[in-house]
Amino acid sequence: MDLIADRGRRVQVDELNTSKLLAHAAKQTRDKGFDDVLIVDVDAHHYENESFGEILPFMENEVLKQLAIASRAKGGRGNVAPSGFGYQDMGGRVTRYPLRSSEKTDANGPHRDVQLGNRWMDAMGVDYSCLFPTGMLSIGLHPQKEMEVELCWAYNRWVTEKALPESGGRLFTMLCLPFSDADECLRQVETFGHRPGVRGFMVTTVRPKMGVQDNAYMKVYRAIEERGLVLSFHSGPSWGDHTFQSCNRFLSAHALGFSWYNILHCTNWVVNGMGERFPKLPVLWIEAGLSWIPFVMQRIDHEYMLRPSECPLLKKKPSDYMRDMFYSVQPMEIQDMGALETTFRMMDAENSLLYASDYPHWDFDLPSTIWDLPFLTDKARHNILGGTAHRLFKLPPRNEAQKQNLIKYGNYQEF
Amino acid sequence: MSSPRTKKAAPKAAKPSTKAAKPAIKASRAASKPASDEGMTGRDKANFIKAMMEGIAPKDASGKRPPIKVEAPKKVEILRKISAPTPVERKSNPLSDEALKFAARLEEKFANGDFEALTPEATQALMTAICKLYSANAEAGNKFPVVKDRFSVTGTDAMILCGALLKAVDLQVFELGMWQSWSGI
Amino acid sequence: MAEQFIGKASEFKDGDRQIVRIGEDEIGVFKHEGAFYAYSNFCLHQGGPACEGLTIANVEERLRPDKTSMGLHFTDQMNFVCPWHGYEYDMKTGCHVKDKSVKLRKYDVVTKGNDVYVVA
Numbered sequence: 005m006d007l008i009a010d011r012g013r014r015v016q017v018d019e020l021n022t023s024k025l026l027a028h029a030a031k032q033t034r035d036k037g038f039d040d041v042l043i044v045d046v047d048a049h050h051y052e053n054e055s056f057g058e059i060l061p062f063m064e065n066e067v068l069k070q071l072a073i074a075s076r077a078k079g080g081r082g083n084v085a086p087s088g089f090g091y092q093d094m095g096g097r098v099t100r101y102p103l104r105s106s107e108k109t110d111a112n113g114p115h116r117d118v119q120l121g122n123r124w125m126d127a128m129g130v131d132y133s134c135l136f137p138t139g140m141l142s143i144g145l146h147p148q149k150e151m152e153v154e155l156c157w158a159y160n161r162w163v164t165e166k167a168l169p170e171s172g173g174r175l176f177t178m179l180c181l182p183f184s185d186a187d188e189c190l191r192q193v194e195t196f197g198h199r200p201g202v203r204g205f206m207v208t209t210v211r212p213k214m215g216v217q218d219n220a221y222m223k224v225y226r227a228i229e230e231r232g233l234v235l236s237f238h239s240g241p242s243w244g245d246h247t248f249q250s251c252n253r254f255l256s257a258h259a260l261g262f263s264w265y266n267i268l269h270c271t272n273w274v275v276n277g278m279g280e281r282f283p284k285l286p287v288l289w290i291e292a293g294l295s296w297i298p299f300v301m302q303r304i305d306h307e308y309m310l311r312p313s314e315c316p317l318l319k320k321k322p323s324d325y326m327r328d329m330f331y332s333v334q335p336m337e338i339q340d341m342g343a344l345e346t347t348f349r350m351m352d353a354e355n356s357l358l359y360a361s362d363y364p365h366w367d368f369d370l371p372s373t374i375w376d377l378p379f380l381t382d383k384a385r386h387n388i389l390g391g392t393a394h395r396l397f398k399l400p401p402r403n404e405a406q407k408q409n410l411i412k413y414g415n416y417q418e419f
Numbered sequence: 420m421s422s423p424r425t426k427k428a429a430p431k432a433a434k435p436s437t438k439a440a441k442p443a444i445k446a447s448r449a450a451s452k453p454a455s456d457e458g459m460t461g462r463d464k465a466n467f468i469k470a471m472m473e474g475i476a477p478k479d480a481s482g483k484r485p486p487i488k489v490e491a492p493k494k495v496e497i498l499r500k501i502s503a504p505t506p507v508e509r510k511s512n513p514l515s516d517e518a519l520k521f522a523a524r525l526e527e528k529f530a531n532g533d534f535e536a537l538t539p540e541a542t543q544a545l546m547t548a549i550c551k552l553y554s555a556n557a558e559a560g561n562k563f564p565v566v567k568d569r570f571s572v573t574g575t576d577a578m579i580l581c582g583a584l585l586k587a588v589d590l591q592v593f594e595l596g597m598w599q600s601w602s603g604i
Numbered sequence: 605m606a607e608q609f610i611g612k613a614s615e616f617k618d619g620d621r622q623i624v625r626i627g628e629d630e631i632g633v634f635k636h637e638g639a640f641y642a643y644s645n646f647c648l649h650q651g652g653p654a655c656e657g658l659t660i661a662n663v664e665e666r667l668r669p670d671k672t673s674m675g676l677h678f679t680d681q682m683n684f685v686c687p688w689h690g691y692e693y694d695m696k697t698g699c700h701v702k703d704k705s706v707k708l709r710k711y712d713v714v715t716k717g718n719d720v721y722v723v724a
């Protein structure tokens with residue numbers, strides 16, 4: 005297969021093989037003894053559009069289903085889900101994007117996404133991954149509320165009925181909520197909340213109109229809390245958003261966008277006292293990096309002291325509520341080690357931070373990014389890589405050594 | 420259900436770990452350091468120096484230079500071969516074949532001293548089409564030399580044609596220079 | 605350190621490369637503009653296979669004297685890109701194109717007749 009380099013040159017490459025591509029990750033796994041550490045990846049992805057042929061038939065409304073399926077037929081000119089601008093593949097420099105379709109999987113084995121998942125999890129030493137969609141992260145930009153509802157429904161059925169059951173329990177999910185319609189969110193929590201592999205629900209934060217504090221959502225949060233599940237917010241970029249239209253480079257829109265949408269909704273969440281209203285609801289903020297956390301803590305603590313009348317529900321500083329929540333680590337900005345250490349301290353990373361790879365996206369992080377941090381205690385290292393997630397998502401250790409490590413660092417729970 | 424979060428103590432600075440793992444790269448670098456001084460241990464060296472200073476007693480093994488340990492040959496394994504990028508090959512097509520034949524016929528006429536093989540109208544039409552085609556390619560980033568090599572046309576040929584083209588569209592040479600510096604083409 | 609035979613010079617066209625394992629080291633050997641370059645295949649970012657990705661020309665942004673931009677252009681400098689996340693290394697130095705202190709371990713390459721050796 006050919007990759008396009010500069011000035012139209014073509015580079016001949018072999019087909020993609022995730023295990024080969026990640027051979028050096030597998031070496032780290034061996035060298036660092038990751039098999040003995042429970043490692044939970046709370047944010048990995050598949051490309052659900054590759055399975056739309058299986059997903060769309062699960063749509064409920066016959067007319068919308070016909071529209072969606074016909075748009076994908078040969079010669080169809082439709083676009084089912086919103087898609088953004090961007091160059092995640094960096095002009096083909098990140099080769100797993102252009103080569104993705106060339107990877108071979110066993111036609112008689114489990115679902116292709118499961119086989120690919122096993123390859124990267126095995127290489128990285130990851131025991132469990134929370135599988136999220138890719139294109140559907142932009143579902144909040146769909147102009148049709150009813151199409152958003154239908155696509156989330158179909159995806160949630162497909163992932164719980166087709167994909168996860170073939171993963172031997174190693175893949176789990178926090179299902180995509182159609183957040184434009186609170187009643188539908190509730191119906192989907194009630195329908196899917198108890199299914200095997202469902203450990204929570206996820207709101208995509210790239211949305212032009214949504215206040216997480218809106219009264220309409222209280223019943224949804226309560227339903228998730230009652231079920232002992234996790235509510236997560238997954239960020240994304242939206243270059244087309246008017247906020248980012250002055251960005252002339254993908255780098256700028258991407259670097260800011262991922263943090264921005266979490267900054268926005270996390271601020272609304274905290275200021276409106278959601279932590280007081282749902283004290284037992286674990287909330288997880290995903291894929292915004294870490295450097296925004298001290299920034300938001302400083303900003304809103306500062307204004308909280310000046311304008312207490314605007315947040316009467318809060319009984320402690322906003323940053324205290326932020327420390328009560330959880331954060332996924334990727335993409336971790338390992339640039340100024342002192343600043344990173346301060347960030348870990350400010351957010352109480354030992355108890356609030358969860359490892360995430362984001363594989364196969366272009367800025368994925370290996371477990372070694374946490375393991376090798378010079379300022380972490382062994383307990384923090386084990387907690388972040390999997391100990392905290394073990395308790396949060398009720399994921400059992402996969403071997404005796406992992407169990408002993410969970411016990412050693414005070415994380416072990418029987419489920 | 421109760422929250423999986425146990426009650427947390429106020430955050431405090433994480434203590435530096437005593438056994439922070441080193442990145443694999445550093446480890447592999449250290450491993451690849453050459454064996455020092457042909458395999459002599461510290462004791463070997465001390466004995467050798469002592470023997471040099473004190474003279475060698477007969478039958479004293481310490482005077483012998485210890486055998487040199489030869490570095491075991493390393494295993495060399497070719498993991499992958501990746502071949503060079505290749506320029507995109509432009510396939511020939513009937514129009515290009517025709518153009519090549521036509522150009523060869525014109526060159527032949529010219530070589531035989533026939534400057535008037537084409538009428539002015541025909542020359543204009545050809546020049547116009549080629550001018551547009553070449554510029555469109557260049558603007559699209561598909562740049563290739565306008566003639567095959569340095570000696571395909573003379574400097575005088577090039578200057579006469581450039582001058583004529585500029586004149587035809589009422590441009591001065593300084594405008595050409597300015598435009599080139601602004602457009603980067 | 606010793607010279608390790610890795611192949612015949614005639615087997616390398618310009619632009620070709622080989623990834624070789626010599627003992628514990630994994631090394632990318634490039635032939636570029638007639639010369640050989642060899643670097644550690646362990647990326648300095650997260651340890652990815654630094655020498656196994658795309659080779660691509662360096663990108664520069666040209667400015668006019670009045671500091672307005674003329675946009676992005678490929679230059680003649682050739683880089684190789686780690687396929688994991690895109691660290692881009694200068695073919696001739698092994699340095700990250702933006703931060704020269706991020707430098708891959710470089711190995712000497714010796715040719716004797718038609719034989720190519722890497723010193724490792």
Ligand code: FES
Nearest residue numbers: 647649650652686
């Ligand atoms: S490991 Fe090479 S770019 Fe990240």
